Amino acid sequence: xxxxxxxxxxxxxxxxKGFLESARVCPSxxxxxxxxxxxxxxxVIHNISLPPNEFGGDGIDQLFTNTLDRxxxxxxxxxxxxxxxxxxxxxxxxxVVQYVPFEKRAWxxxxxxxxxxxxxxxxxxxxxxxxxxxxxxxxxxxQTLEQTLTALLxxxxxxxxxxxxGHEHIAPGRKTDPGPYFRWDSLSxxxxxxLPANAKLETDTEIDNDGQR
Ligand SMILES: [Zn+2]
Numbered sequence: 220x221x222x223x224x225x226x227x228x229x230x231x232x233x234x235x236k237g238f239l240e241s242a243r244v245c246p247s248x249x250x251x252x253x254x255x256x257x258x259x260x261x262x263v264i265h266n267i268s269l270p271p272n273e274f275g276g277d278g279i280d281q282l283f284t285n286t287l288d289r290x291x292x293x294x295x296x297x298x299x300x301x302x303x304x305x306x307x308x309x310x311x312x313x314x315v316v317q318y319v320p321f322e323k324r325a326w327x328x329x330x331x332x333x334x335x336x337x338x339x340x341x342x343x344x345x346x347x348x349x350x351x352x353x354x355x356x357x358x359x360x361x362q363t364l365e366q367t368l369t370a371l372l373x374x375x376x377x378x379x380x381x382x383x384x385g386h387e388h389i390a391p392g393r394k395t396d397p398g399p400y401f402r403w404d405s406l407s408x409x410x411x412x413x414l415p416a417n418a419k420l421e422t423d424t425e426i427d428n429d430g431q432r
Pocket of ligand 1: 264265266327386394396
């Protein structure tokens with residue numbers, strides 16, 4: 220595939236003490252220690268909107284800080300017991316919010332598997348795109364995501380652009396985000412790599428069929 224030359228915004232975000240300097244910080248208590256701080260090796264893309272399919276409110280901050288008001292929306296009664304977080308949220312207008320420092324383990328992936336490794340929270344960074352499975356993300360969200368990925372790849376050499384995938388790929392059948400409207404092709408062009416990364420080992424099926432190895 221020929222490399223497509225596209226003008227992209229220069230990365231203007233630096234990372235200091237585990238925080239993206241351009242981000243608004245909204246600290247989440249929903250995190251703990253990574254088992255191996257030198258093994259930050261996967262980036263997981265998600266989507267989220269709260270209330271569902273509504274943008275711009277405080278619901279996501281509230282979910283990640285355990286302060287959802289269960290009377291504010293019927294759906295909140297179903298989720299206010301959850302203790303979840305992500306490292307970053309990229310909002311519709313391009314604002315970046317950081318909930319957990321990158322060196323700590325955020326609780327975004329749940330039951331998951333990447334190339335035969337389970338518990339992806341241990342070794343991954345979670346990035347939420349404010350959005351849904353049912354409509355396009357915004358241009359500025361993609362630009363901000365590309366800048367953010369560039370900054371992360373530069374700061375953490377254990378990451379690589381080949382190891383970027385979606386929540387739906389590490390938790391197939393259980394999760395559907397970032398969903399069909401997420402443009403993996405433009406992210407692939409921007410980073411000059413084929414994304415999303417295949418989360419399933421090529422040998423998975425053979426092992427299943429063989430039953431021995
Ligand atoms: Zn997700």
